[in-house]
Amino acid sequence: MSLTEPNAAIGLATEFQDAVTEQSSEKVIEYPVLFVSHGAPSLFQETDQPAHKFMVKVRECLEIVGMPSEVVIISAHWENEHFTVTMSDRLTTVHDFAGFPPHLYEFQYPAKGSMPLSEHVLDCLNEFGLGGAVDPLRGLDHGAWVPLSVMLPDANVPVVQLSLQAGLDPGKHYQLGRALQSLQKAGVFVICSGGLTHNLGRIAIGRQSVDKFAQAFSDWANDTLKLEKEEMRQRRLQSFHTAPGGVESHPRSEHFMPLIAAAGTGIRGRRVHDSFFAGSISMAAFAFGGDPCFEELLPTV
Numbered sequence: 001m002s003l004t005e006p007n008a009a010i011g012l013a014t015e016f017q018d019a020v021t022e023q024s025s026e027k028v029i030e031y032p033v034l035f036v037s038h039g040a041p042s043l044f045q046e047t048d049q050p051a052h053k054f055m056v057k058v059r060e061c062l063e064i065v066g067m068p069s070e071v072v073i074i075s076a077h078w079e080n081e082h083f084t085v086t087m088s089d090r091l092t093t094v095h096d097f098a099g100f101p102p103h104l105y106e107f108q109y110p111a112k113g114s115m116p117l118s119e120h121v122l123d124c125l126n127e128f129g130l131g132g133a134v135d136p137l138r139g140l141d142h143g144a145w146v147p148l149s150v151m152l153p154d155a156n157v158p159v160v161q162l163s164l165q166a167g168l169d170p171g172k173h174y175q176l177g178r179a180l181q182s183l184q185k186a187g188v189f190v191i192c193s194g195g196l197t198h199n200l201g202r203i204a205i206g207r208q209s210v211d212k213f214a215q216a217f218s219d220w221a222n223d224t225l226k227l228e229k230e231e232m233r234q235r236r237l238q239s240f241h242t243a244p245g246g247v248e249s250h251p252r253s254e255h256f257m258p259l260i261a262a263a264g265t266g267i268r269g270r271r272v273h274d275s276f277f278a279g280s281i282s283m284a285a286f287a288f289g290g291d292p293c294f295e296e297l298l299p300t301v
Contacts, residue, residue, distance in 0.1 A: 028187030029066050032290030032298070033180055034058070035192045035262040035269070037283040038075075041097050041104050041142040044149045050275035051283035055150035061297040062151070068189035070117050071152070071159045072180075075143030076194040076255040078163040082133040083176065085121045086161045088113040092139030109145040114158035120186070121160055124179040130172070135163075143193045151191075164257050170238040173257045177264015184265065184289065192258035196221060196282035197249040207279035213245035214280045220244050221259070225269030225286060237263055249282075262288050272298040 039051055046052050062068065077096055078084075091111040095104070118134060125132035140148070144161050165172055180190050197214045220243045224236045237260050240246050241253075250256050263269060265288050273285035287298055 029068070030184060030187065030289070030291045031068060031189040032287035032294050033177075033184050033190045033192065033262050033265050033267070035194070035259045035286045035288070036147050036273075037195045037281070037285065038143050038146045038193045039195070039277060039281065039283055041095075041100055041146060044107075044146045049277070049283075051273065051277070051285075052150060054273040054275075054283075054285060055147055058298070059151045059153070061294065062189075064297065065291070065293060067152075068157055068187070070114060070188045071148070071157050071191065072117070072121060072162055072183055072188050073140075073144045073148065073159060073191040073193060074162045074164065074258045074261055075141050076164065076198075076258055077141040077143040078138070078161065079166045079168070079254065080133065080135070080163040081166050083125055083130055083165050084133040084135050084138075084163040085118045086113055086138050086140075086159075087115060087118045087134040087136045088138075089115065091159060091161070093145055094139045094141045096141045107149075109140060109149045110155050111140055111145070111148065111159045112155070112157070114160060117158055117160045117188070120188075121162060121179075121183065124182045125176075127182065128175060128178045130175060130179060147191060147193055157189075164254060168253045168257055170240070170253070170257070170260050173260045174234055174238060174264035176261045177266065180261060181265040181267070181289075190262075192262040194258035195255035196259065196284040197245075197280060198255035199248055199251055199280055201251070202248070202280040204279040209279060210276045211248075211280045213248040214276065214282055215245075217243060217245035217249040218274070218276075218282045218284060220246075221284070222271050222274075225263060225271070227268070230266050233263060233268070259286065262286065265289060270295070270298075270300045272301060274301050
């Protein structure tokens with residue numbers, strides 16, 4: 001049953017509303033830590049793309065369960081010496097790309113920031129010995145505003161963006177997951193935005209067949225995230241370049257770091273979306289934990 005079908009959405013809304021109401025009176029909603037492949041800057045308007053439809057489905061799930069009051073998002077397009085958070089009441093829309101149609105540079109996602117949430121993120125980073133910094137001028141890059149503009153199109157939920165750490169050490173980003181889990185338990189919706197595969201040199205616009213290296217790496221990642229033992233998941237993820245198709249899928253590793261951070265929560269990942277774009281770009285999404293209702297609202301694929 002798909003949430004894109006009106007009757008299905010109504011049925012699920014009826015089925016879960018009582019449980020959600022009872023749950024919300026007892027504790028905060030625990031959202032999954034969600035890894036999404038954000039694709040090109042144009043994805044937010046490409047309504048026929050399966051990945052766009054998945055993000056719409058996430059929005060419908062949030063409308064059923066209850067909209068988050070705060071969002072923290074990690075994007076593959078921001079690296080800093082230290083893990084760094086935005087610190088502003090209003091976040092600008094950063095157009096950090098070139099060669100796209102002019103109207104994309106005019107798009108604005110007028111997100112609200114939250115200084116208290118920024119402080120909360122810093123506290124979590126410090127709690128786990130990671131340290132942190134603030135950037136009062138940084139806005140949201142397309143790795144953040146593309147998924148947000150589809151999942152939360154009204155831009156009425158306060159957002160804080162969190163950077164990657166320069167050097168892209170998989171171990172450090174896995175440790176970051178513990179801080180993300182702390183935010184998750186506090187009711188913050190955490191989104192990790194990157195790409196399951198990201199080799200721009202192998203893109204073939206319009207091609208339907210999938211490159212063998214991209215399919216092999218996608219299968220390996222899904223199998224890894226399902227493993228029972230966390231130490232096995234961690235070991236495999238931190239050596240992802242040795243996986244089938246690993247080097248070709250990630251000539252540079254920044255788009256894989258958000259997935260490693262999500263997996264660092266210590267929770268097994270469920271693949272909740274699986275599609276490819278332009279022959280080599282996996283647009284897969286994974287959910288980590290969250291209240292039980294999300295297992296039905298965002299089923300494993």
